[in-house]
Amino acid sequence: MGRTLAEKVWEQHVVRRAEGEPDLLYIDLHLIHEVTSPQAFDGLRMAARTVRRPELTIATEDHNVPTVLGPISDPVSRTQVETLRKNAAEFGIRLHPMGDAGQGVVHIIGPQFGLTQPGMTIVCGDSHTSTHGAFGAIAFGIGTSEVEHVLATQTLPAYRPKTMAIEVKGELPVGVTAKDLILAIIAKIGTGGGQGYIVEYRGEAVRKLSMEGRMTVCNMSIEAGARAGMIAPDETTFEYLRGRPHAPEGESWDRAVEYWKTLRTDDDAEFDKVVEIDASTLTPFVTWGTNPGQGAPLGSAVPAPEQFGDPVERSAAERALEYMGLTAGTPLREIQVDTVFVGSCTNGRIEDLRAAAEILRGRKVVTRTLIVPGSMGVKKAAEEEGLHEVFKAAGAEWREAGCSMCLGMNPDTLKPGERSASTSNRNFEGRQGKGGRTHLVSPQVAAATAVTGRLTAPADL
Amino acid sequence: MDAFTTHTGRAVPLRRSNVDTDQIIPAVWLKQVSRTGFEKGLFAAWREDPSFVLNDPVYEGASILVSGPDFGTGSSREHAVWALQQYGFRVVIASRFGDIFRNNSTKMGLLPVILPEDVVERLQDAAEADPKTEITVDLAERQVRSGDLVASFEIDDYTRWRLMEGLDDIGLTLRHADAIEEYENGRQPWLPTTV
Numbered sequence: 001m002g003r004t005l006a007e008k009v010w011e012q013h014v015v016r017r018a019e020g021e022p023d024l025l026y027i028d029l030h031l032i033h034e035v036t037s038p039q040a041f042d043g044l045r046m047a048a049r050t051v052r053r054p055e056l057t058i059a060t061e062d063h064n065v066p067t068v069l070g071p072i073s074d075p076v077s078r079t080q081v082e083t084l085r086k087n088a089a090e091f092g093i094r095l096h097p098m099g100d101a102g103q104g105v106v107h108i109i110g111p112q113f114g115l116t117q118p119g120m121t122i123v124c125g126d127s128h129t130s131t132h133g134a135f136g137a138i139a140f141g142i143g144t145s146e147v148e149h150v151l152a153t154q155t156l157p158a159y160r161p162k163t164m165a166i167e168v169k170g171e172l173p174v175g176v177t178a179k180d181l182i183l184a185i186i187a188k189i190g191t192g193g194g195q196g197y198i199v200e201y202r203g204e205a206v207r208k209l210s211m212e213g214r215m216t217v218c219n220m221s222i223e224a225g226a227r228a229g230m231i232a233p234d235e236t237t238f239e240y241l242r243g244r245p246h247a248p249e250g251e252s253w254d255r256a257v258e259y260w261k262t263l264r265t266d267d268d269a270e271f272d273k274v275v276e277i278d279a280s281t282l283t284p285f286v287t288w289g290t291n292p293g294q295g296a297p298l299g300s301a302v303p304a305p306e307q308f309g310d311p312v313e314r315s316a317a318e319r320a321l322e323y324m325g326l327t328a329g330t331p332l333r334e335i336q337v338d339t340v341f342v343g344s345c346t347n348g349r350i351e352d353l354r355a356a357a358e359i360l361r362g363r364k365v366v367t368r369t370l371i372v373p374g375s376m377g378v379k380k381a382a383e384e385e386g387l388h389e390v391f392k393a394a395g396a397e398w399r400e401a402g403c404s405m406c407l408g409m410n411p412d413t414l415k416p417g418e419r420s421a422s423t424s425n426r427n428f429e430g431r432q433g434k435g436g437r438t439h440l441v442s443p444q445v446a447a448a449t450a451v452t453g454r455l456t457a458p459a460d461l
Numbered sequence: 462m463d464a465f466t467t468h469t470g471r472a473v474p475l476r477r478s479n480v481d482t483d484q485i486i487p488a489v490w491l492k493q494v495s496r497t498g499f500e501k502g503l504f505a506a507w508r509e510d511p512s513f514v515l516n517d518p519v520y521e522g523a524s525i526l527v528s529g530p531d532f533g534t535g536s537s538r539e540h541a542v543w544a545l546q547q548y549g550f551r552v553v554i555a556s557r558f559g560d561i562f563r564n565n566s567t568k569m570g571l572l573p574v575i576l577p578e579d580v581v582e583r584l585q586d587a588a589e590a591d592p593k594t595e596i597t598v599d600l601a602e603r604q605v606r607s608g609d610l611v612a613s614f615e616i617d618d619y620t621r622w623r624l625m626e627g628l629d630d631i632g633l634t635l636r637h638a639d640a641i642e643e644y645e646n647g648r649q650p651w652l653p654t655t656v
Contacts, residue, residue: 015644016637021619024637026644028652036538038494049631052641058655064492076492083494094655115653127537127561143539143565145630153634155641159617161560191479192531192557225534227560248651256651291479291534312478312530312578319477407536409488426535428483430506 002266004163005232006198009138009263013121015155022157028120028137030150031106032059032093034084035409036125040148041087051091052154058115059088059095062105063126064409067372067399072098077410091151104375104401107131107345111215112377114244118233118260123150128345128425129228130221134214135241136233136263138198141222161198161227162272165265168203170280175459177355178213179347179423179442181205181277182220183285187295189275194226197273200265201231205279211240212351219346220425223292232264284457286332287427287440289320294427296332298445298457304328323429324437325417332455335439339420340369340450341432342443343399344406347423348374350381352443357387359447359458360394369396369450370412372404396450408433421449462570464627468551469597470524473514474585480528481535482562486544488536499540500547519592527584527596528555533562533573542569552598554605556581567620568630574598574605580612600625 003011016024037059044050051057061084064077072078081098088095096102102109107128110116118136123129125147132139146156166185186193199221201214209217214231221229238257241247248256265271287295288302294317296303305317305328321328326335342348342356353373371391373379379401382388388398405412406424408431414420416435423446427438439455448456490502507513514520526545532555533541542565545553550571556578558566566573576584587594587607596607600621605612623630634641 016640022617024634024640026641026648028648029655035491039496039539042494042496047631055654055656074492080492080494115655117653120652125537125539127535141537141561143537143542143561143568145539145565145568149631149634152631153638153641154645155634157630157634191534195557195560222535222561225531225559246653246655248653252651256649259649291481315476316478407483407488409491426481426483428481428535430487431483434487434506 002269004265004269004271005136005200005230005263006138006163009119009121010160012119022159024155025121025158026155027123027150028056029110029115029122030057031110031122031124031129032057033062033106033126034080035063036144037087037147038080038083040144040151041091043148044151049152051093051151054092056154057093059084059093060103060106060109061098063403063407065098065402066410067402067404067412069400101376104377105345105348105403107219108348108374108378111135112375114241114247117241118237119263123156127222128219130226131215131219131345133218133221133228133230134211135237136230136260138228138230140228162196164194164197164199164273164275165271166199166201167274167276168201168205168279169276170205170278171208172205172279172282175457176282176284177442177444178209178216180282180285181279182217183287183295183440184282185277186220186224186292188277189224191223191291191293192225194221194224197226198228198230199226201229206231207234210351211236212349215349216346220292223425233260284442284445286445286455288324288326288332289317290323290427290429291316292425292427292440294320295440298332298455300332302326302328302330302332335455336419336453337367337421337439337449337455338418339414340365340367340446341405341420341422341424342446343370343372343374343404344424345374346425347443348372348378350378352423353378353382353387356443356447357390359444360396360450361390363394363451365395365450366453367450370399370405371396372399373401375401405432407431421446421455462627462629465570465572465600465624467597467599467601468524469595470551471522471593472525472527472584472588472596473520473523474588475514475526475528476585478529479531479534482533482538482541483535485533485541486538491538491540496543497547499544503544503548524549525552525554525596525598526550527581527588528553530555530557530578532558534559537561539565542566542571546571554581554584567624570624570627572598572600572624574614576605576612576614583610
C-alpha cells in the first residue's frame, strides 16, 4: 500500500525504532525564541550538557519585544531578551536580535531565509510551528522540556500521529482568502477535531494558494487541535524557495527538487480520517466567540446558544457571548470594533500587507489600526513597494516587527472591554490583553473594518 | 521529575471546556526566566472572580483538577504545567486534552488522565456534592477510583513506565547516541544549516 506525505517524511527521520517505545525522530531545524527557551538552557547547564548541533538551530527575538523603536522599558522583558542573547552566545547559536535586518517572528523568518524546506522536520517552542508544514515539512510545537531535549540530542521521542486528509473541493470565490478557508475548517471540525493527527490539506483550492496562503492555512492547524498541518510541495513551493539564502544551489538544487517531487501522498495511500469541504460555497469568515472554532460567515448573525445541540458547546457559547458582550441575533456586520491588528505569524507576510494596503489606499481608518510586519525583511519589502506610505496616509500605525498584539506580551494590548478585529490566530479570553475581546479575521476584512469601524468585507465598501 | 505511581487526593471540579493555556497561565507571566513562582499566575484572570471554583475555600489543598473537554489547548507554553504543579496539582482529568499540553505534562510528571465525558461529570458531581470526596489515581493499574466508581484509563506503556520510574527523557535518549551519530552521517547533503 502507498504512503501518505506525512508517513514518508516521518519515516525518513526515524533514528531508532523499538517495540513498545516511541520513535526517536531526528530534527532538521530547531527554532528558538526568548520566551520558551531560558529554562531549557538552564537545564542544559545544570546537567553539564551542550547543544548537539548549534548549526541546525536559529534564534530570534519576537514574542516579547516592543514594536516601537527604542530600548525595552519593562525590566522583566528586558531580562528575558538579554537572557536569550547570553544563551545564544554561550552555546554558539545564530541569533537575530531586535534591530537586526533578519529579526522577525520565528515562523516568518524560517521560510524567508529558505531554511524551511520540503521533507524536513522542524520544531520550535511555539504551537504555530505548524506554519512550516506549508512546504511539505513535518513541523510542530513543543514545550520547554522538549526544547531542552532537542538542544541536547537533536532528536525527539515521539509516536507518529494519525493522518487526516482535509480535501478542499472546488475553488475559493473571489474575495475569499486562505484565512477564511482555515477559519471555516476549524468551525467545521472543532478545536479538538484534529487532536492526535497530522493534517494534510489537499485539493484544487489548496493547490491554487500562494505559499503565503498555504502558510496561513497550516499555521492555524493547531487551532483545530492538530499536531501539524502539511501541504505537498509543488512548483509554487520550488519557485518560492529558489534563490533564497539557505536554499540549495546548482546541482544540489536539482537533486533536492528531484527528491521533493516524491513528497506527495501516493494514490493508493489511506488516511486514518478524511474530511471534505467545498471551497466554492465559502464567504468571508470571522469569529464571534472565545475559541477559534466559534466562527461564522460575516454575512450571518451572532448565534444563539440554544442552536447548539451539544450541552458542552451550548454552555461554551453562553459563556463566550457574555465575555464578548454580544447578543444572539446581532448581525456580525453591526459589531463595532476599537482596534484593528494586521500582523502575526498567521497574516504578517508581504502578501497580507499588500492585501491590506490595497483596501486602505486612498481611504482613512476610523479605528486604532496597528500594522505590524512579521519580520524586518517583510518591513523592508513593504517599504520598497511604498506600502508604509499607504498605511500612514490612511492613519494607521506602521510598526517594527514582532508578535505584538497577537499575544499581548509586549505593550501592544487591548484594554478591558476593548474589541479588536485581528488577523492573528487566537480569540481566547484576555489573549490580546486582559478583558480584551477579539474577532479573528482576514487581512482584507481587517482593513475594511478599520475603514468603517464595524466588521466589514472589502466588497461592502 | 518525581516518580508517579499512585495518588489519592481531593478534586476541584472545573466545569469549563476549551480551557486554553492562555487561561491556565496568561502571557504576562511568561516573562520570567526561572522555573518557579508560577502558582501565583495559575488561572490569574479567572481567580479575580470571587465565585471562581479555585477561590472556594472548601477546595483548598485539592490536588486533582477535573475539567471539561479540550483542556490545555492553544499555546505550547510549558509554564501551564509548571503553574498547575506549583499550585499543588498532581493530576488533571478530562475527556480530551490539547496534544502539546498532554506531552508537556508527561515530561514533568503531571499526570493527564483521559476519561469519558460522563465519568468526568460523575467525578465533578461527586466533588461538588462533597468536596472531601477522595479520588485515587492509580497509574500502575491504569485506574481511577472514587467511592463505588472504578474507571480504567489508557496510557501507553512507555510513558507509564517513564512516569512510574521518574526518568529523565534526555538521559534515556543519550543512551542511543551511537544511533543518532549514524543517522547524522546519512542525512541528505542539501539539507540547510543556519551558519
